[in-house]
Amino acid sequence: MILNELKNKRILILGFGLEGRDTFLFLRKLFPNKVLGVGDRLKISNFKFQISNLFKNDKRVKLHFGKNYLEALKNYDVIVKSPGIPPKIIAPFITKGQKITSQTEIFFENCPGKIIGITGTKGKSTTASLIYKILRKDGIKAHLVGNIGKPVLSLLLGTRGAFAIRSRGVFAKRNAPTERNAPSLGAKPRRNISDILRGKKDDIFVYELSSHQLYNLKKSPNIAVLLNIYPEHLDYYRDFKEYIKAKANITKYQTRKDFLIYNSQNPIVKEIAQSSRAQKIPIKGKYFELNVAAAIKVGKIFKIPAGTISKVIKEFKSLPHRLEFVGKFKGIEFYNDSLSTIPETACEALDFLGNRVQTLILGGFDRGLDFKKLVKAILKSKVKTLILFPVTGERIWLEIVKHQGWGVSLGRGVSLRENASRPDRESASRPERVLESLLHYFVKNMQEAVRLSYLHTKRGKICLLSPASPSFGIFRNYKERGDQFKKWVKTGGKIRTGRFARSGRFASRKRLAT
Missing domain, CATH: 3.40.1190.10 (Mur-like, catalytic domain)
Known part of the structure; x- marks a missing residue:
């Protein structure tokens, strides 16, 4: 969208994360006298630092925060939507003639x-x-931008991300321009971004x-x-x-x-x-x-x-949480592949690291993905121990059971789901063997997962965290999941005496065909 097209439009910035804040600063520099709308599903109290810094003395901003924020869409001509907001959510609120754009589109067009x-x-x-x-x-x-780099519109103003505001305050670079001393671009917008790009x-x-x-x-x-x-x-x-x-x-x-x-x-x-x-x-x-x-x-x-x-x-060193080599501890090599949120990436990690992977940590939020290929990869590999987080950890094990044609029962008259829902401390420390070659544990925290990894991974072998599932539910995001893994690995998997994660344990007595 050419910037000149925005001159006489009513603009709403939808989503007030890092990209949304960057978009607001960009548009405010271009249009210092224009009324700009800002909306987000979170309550305004979640943005107290951002609000105080961005909107202080700005009388030309309208705020739409909270559960009814989408109702404001009808009052604007152009919606600059943050990528994290699904299109299907805003679709019922869009009226004829409205333009839905994004920071990415504005950048590409200019x-x-x-x-x-x-x-x-x-x-x-x-x-x-x-x-x-x-x-x-x-x-x-060259400039690295987008998901991994800087918000692109900051670059177009030459600010290099100096206005990035985080939840605990403002972290501006030294000698970076501020709201007060930043050069004004004037009320009249330029036709093409090349006129203002500092490069x-x-x-x-x-x-x-x-x-x-x-x-x-x-x-x-x-x-x-x-x-x-x-x-x-x-x-x-x-x-x-x-x-x-x-x-x-x-x-x-x-x-x-x-x-x-x-x-x-x-x-x-x-x-x-x-x-x-x-x-x-x-x-x-x-x-x-x-x-x-x-x-x-x-x-x-x-x-x-x-x-x-x-x-x-x-x-080049691998990026954090992407098949990241954490180190060698007690003779065991640990790899952090926490960004593995789909089965295919776990399969690739297993294939890439080869037969030295002995312990595999899997499971997380359930998006209804198909784990059949992953199960085949596990059964074909030399993995000896599975450490499984809810919810998909249970699904993965159930898929292994089905793949072997055992049905849902494990010979005790207790279904997988019933057994997994009744964990006990004794079984947490003494798992039964599964067909001589595959052990499995259900855990609910990373500390217990790493403790078990140290117990069941031999020297010279690999312990791999490659969950094949999103992190939501137990962790805030994949970064927290990976950081916790690295933290407990580096402490040797130590856990306080007498304290165990609540975990279900069960094992089949049939022999696993490999």
């Missing part, structure tokens, strides 16, 4: 530099980071794009990287097809002058690539190999020397 867009169900952040580091190593003026037109923006950011986007990046597509975020979209459609927007509007780097091993990605008008560059690889392959291809497009690319790859 950015004077080239954009490298990276998407995929998994691997976006690692690939984007690699590409960014390769470009910077070669002396190219050159040859700047490169490495943009990590989620499906939410791609949804309804009407312009594609100059270079698109499409890594993989698996069922994910099905609570956000109407169905899997809608999710695929959103992902496909990364190449939908490309021309023959553009490039599409795509994973030729992923059937859905391959099908999307066939309809793309861009110059197609196929890649292959497992896990990190795929990320590296994509980064190398981007480097070649920019004619970056192979030696420069190779040096960056060798020096």
